[in-house]
Amino acid sequence: MPRAARAVRCGGVALFCIACVAGHAAAQGATPVSQARPEDTEVWQPVPATASARVANGAPPTDAIVLFDGRDLAEWVNVSDGSAAGWTVQDGLMVVNKAAGNIETRRRFRDYELHLEWRVPATITGAGQARGNSGVFLASTGGGDRGYELQILDSHDNATYVNGMAGSIYKQSIPLANPSREPGEWQSYDVRWTAPTFAAHGTLAKPARVTVHFNGVLVQDDFELRGETVYIGEPRYVPHGDAPIKLQAHNDQSEPIAFRNIWVRPLP
Numbered sequence: 020m021p022r023a024a025r026a027v028r029c030g031g032v033a034l035f036c037i038a039c040v041a042g043h044a045a046a047q048g049a050t051p052v053s054q055a056r057p058e059d060t061e062v063w064q065p066v067p068a069t070a071s072a073r074v075a076n077g078a079p080p081t082d083a084i085v086l087f088d089g090r091d092l093a094e095w096v097n098v099s100d101g102s103a104a105g106w107t108v109q110d111g112l113m114v115v116n117k118a119a120g121n122i123e124t125r126r127r128f129r130d131y132e133l134h135l136e137w138r139v140p141a142t143i144t145g146a147g148q149a150r151g152n153s154g155v156f157l158a159s160t161g162g163g164d165r166g167y168e169l170q171i172l173d174s175h176d177n178a179t180y181v182n183g184m185a186g187s188i189y190k191q192s193i194p195l196a197n198p199s200r201e202p203g204e205w206q207s208y209d210v211r212w213t214a215p216t217f218a219a220h221g222t223l224a225k226p227a228r229v230t231v232h233f234n235g236v237l238v239q240d241d242f243e244l245r246g247e248t249v250y251i252g253e254p255r256y257v258p259h260g261d262a263p264i265k266l267q268a269h270n271d272q273s274e275p276i277a278f279r280n281i282w283v284r285p286l287p
C-alpha cells in the first residue's frame with residue numbers, strides 16, 4: 020500500500036500511523052530494518068554460464084555463435100533462393116557481391132546481442148545513398164529488403180537524409196551522434212535487439228526495441244520501432260517469429276563494402 024494511502028487511512032494520528040506501518044510489515048512477513056542482514060538480499064542461484072569478456076583483439080565471447088570469422092560463409096545463404104551465399108571471402112574478409120543480392124543467416128534468432136564490423140573502401144565513389152550503402156536487417160521477415168534495417172553507409176562526409184545515414188534505423192530513427200570514420204577504416208556495430216511479439220490472432224503485443232553502439236558510441240537508445248523499415252510509405256508490423264539476420268547488397272554503382280568479425284549471442 021502506498022505510504023500516502025496509509026497516512027490517509029491512519030487519519031493523521033501519528034501513534035496510529037506507526038502501529039499501522041508496523042502491522043502492515045508484520046502482515047507482509049518483512050524483516051524489520053533493525054534485524055535485516057546483508058545476505059538477506061544476496062542472490063546466489065542460478066549462476067550465469069561462463070563467457071570470457073572480449074579481449075583487445077576483438078575476439079568474440081566464448082559463448083557467442085560466430086557468424087563470420089574470416090574463413091567461409093557456412094552460416095549464410097542467398098536470400099533469393101536459399102542457396103550457398105554468393106558473396107566473396109578474400110583475405111579473411113566477407114565482401115559484398117551485388118550481383119548475388121542480399122544474404123542472411125541460416126539460423127533464426129529472436130532476442131540477441133550482435134557484433135559486426137564493416138569497412139567502406141577507401142576508393143569509394145558516389146554520393147548520398149549511393150555511397151557505401153549496405154545494411155543489417157535485425158530480423159529478415161521476407162525476401163528483398165523486408166525486415167528492420169540498421170543502415171550502413173559512408174556517413175563520414177556524405178550528406179543524405181539523416182534518418183537514412185549510418186547508425187539510423189532506416190527512415191524511423193536518426194542516430195544520436197555521427198561517430199563515422201573515414202572510408203578505408205573499420206567501423207563496428209554492437210546491437211541489442213529485442214524482437215517484436217505478436218498475439219495469437221496476429222496483432223502486435225510488444226514492438227521491437229533496439230540499442231546500438233556505433234564505434235563504441237551510443238546512437239540508438241532502446242528505440243521502439245514503429246514496424247518494418249520501408250523505402251516508401253509508413254512502417255507497419257507484419258506478424259513473424261524467429262528470423263534470420265540479413266545483410267544488404269544495395270543496388271547502386273559504388274564499390275562494395277567488406278565485413279569481418281560477426282557474432283551473435285542469443286538472449287533468453
Ligand code: MG
Binds near residue numbers: 154171267269
Ligand atoms: Mg541500406
